[in-house]
Amino acid sequence: MSLTATAKAGPRPSGTGPGPDDGRAAALRRTWRKASPYAYIAPFFTLFLAFGLFPLLYTAFVSLYRVELQTSGEMEWRGIANYTALFTDEYFWISLRNTFTIGVLSTVPQLAMALGLAHLLNYKLRGRTFIRTAILLPYATSVAAATLVFAQLFGRDFGLINYVIGLVGFDPVDWQTGTVASQIAVSTIVIWRWTGYNALIYLAGMQSIPHELYEAAEMDGASRWRQFIHVTLPGLRPTIVFTVIISTIGATQLFGEPLLFEGSISGGISHQYQTLGLYMYEQGWGFFHLGRAAAIAWVMFVLIVVLVGVNALIVRRRARKEAGR
């Protein structure tokens, strides 16, 4: 957040005093040239202040009170009690763990598959444009629609997946009830939706890798796999870091898929796939404890800042190492 930019935005005192007319006009022009960038970015920062920073700070304020949606006019001071209640709540830790496990279950295969897909798409294929558009389609589908379809597929009694499993001779899996099973199911939806999106980002990154490198590698007799390892991956490093950060933020905020998977705000009967986002929703809009929900929102915010910070640190250290080489 470059808030400091707005702080400096005030017009600077510049050459006032008496002078020839054209001198004043020139001074005005100079002032405008200096000030105009601030004027152009002002709308964004005004909106950000109104809809970004203010809610953020107000959330922090609310998180110190007991506020119930039904009687939202009455606020009762609680200090940090909302936070301590949070950290002593078993379900908070469960949902934190779930957020992590679902995050790993969905992000790792997703990015790996996206890399592979992008690598294949980078070759000259027939109908390339069509395929590239097609892999973006899941991303364009709404979460609600996608999740509804997947919930049917993962149905215990009449679901297609259990039917297929049955054909192979296994017992049906209760995709909604089991902890691992339900998390895999939720992750599948995430993977399905985001793989194509990431693949296109990787593809864009790959196309900035000079083609001569591939040609040279091919002349040296490198297989496609070796090309991938030794040419594509190093060239793609910044892009990979970017997608990892974006996916981490996305995974931390995961909400729609687990909510719609079974229509349960508790994330299943024993919170087995409740994510932090869902936990916040349950407290705020299921039980109407707005103060506690605000506390969760802040904890999530801090968590994301820390995660992104750690990511950035790793990247910087690696960049320095590379520069030192």
Place this chain on the structure above:
Amino acid sequence: MPIARAAKRATARLGAVVLAGALLAACGSSDSSDSSDSAGGKVTLNVDLFGSFGFKEAGLYEEYQKLNPGITIKQSDTQDEADYWKSLQTRLAGGGGLADVQGVEVGRIASVTQQQADKFQDLKEFGADKLKDEFAEAKWSAATTKDGKILGLGTDVGPEAMCYRTDLFEQAGLPTDREELAARWATWDGYLELGKQYKKKAPAKSAWLDSVGSLYGIMIGQEKERYYDASGELIYEKNPAVKKAWDTSVEAAEAGLSAKLDQWSPQWNQAFAAGSFATIPCPAWMLGYVKGQAGDAGKGKWDIAKLPGGAGNWGGSYLSIPRAAKHKEEAYKLIEWLTAPEQQAKVFQKQGNFPSSTGAIETIADAKDEYFSGAPIGQIFGEAAKESPVQVLGVHDQNVMQQITNALSEVERKGTSSDKAWQTAKKGVDNVIG
């Protein structure tokens, strides 16, 4: 339809998404109705409901508009009551986007009278007190505050019975006559006993009962005191009635009598037609739901018998007018008409929602339902309505019930021990009460 926790989870999924949209739409619609209203003294009344109250289905809006040419009625629906309630609470807190008429489920009415009396219109100002004798006593008093404000008019109640599949009963060698069954399952033990017999010779993939959650729900509906006592204190932990309903449900789960379905889930919906269960606890409003899910193919295969263990009530709804509504007087005239005996009787004929008006109950005493093998629904539900206890309602009834049912699902679907599940339920309730 005042489905108790009217959650049709199939639609809950969509509902949750629609929720955000509904909030926005609500803000917009209040403006637009404003501008169109003033022209020529025409009034558009917005009615916001959940589930299906059956007014539209029974043609009542058209009729009312014919009787009152200046009035246009617009109804908006949210299938899932929990989503509807969330959206309503948000709008009440903000004071905007409220409809002229808002539906309120009986599990929420105590929250309205005890916490939000200042946000709803006192209907006494429009002369509602003269209607007192037309409604069942319990229905009326639940919507009245301590200082005598009347915050809602009752639409229907949820007298309880047991719906069952005669064809599945036959295949399992059980009697199918509703009188005989009523005698054999006069108690809940008898019901479980028949269930065990059913299980021995049942058709493949068919359980005795849809879910232990619905068993718990129907049993707790037979009790006068459930989660709160008359002074408003939370007593569910030490209430023997809760314990009894819990233990019976656990016994059914452990005996493997349940199809382990989650009520209102898509699987549950599919199971109606697939014959996955032979009996389902049936408050009156469930009839319309069964017909909808089991479809034409189910016609004549179903029947209704008296509920084991006596009469009870599960669910039922109210129509209320928010203080922020635009056309309160017109809205009151509408809800007075909609909840009048003739109209309630029409909704019953069409949808099965059982009237809360005493006048209507008399007129439908002879009603039979072809879909349910001609069961005398007027008589079965009428008797249940008359005998069912006047329940003590509490602010968090709906949420407490939800937590307990959730915990029961753990016993049913994961084999969790009863004690452990009860701890989960308690923790859930603590979380809700906050």
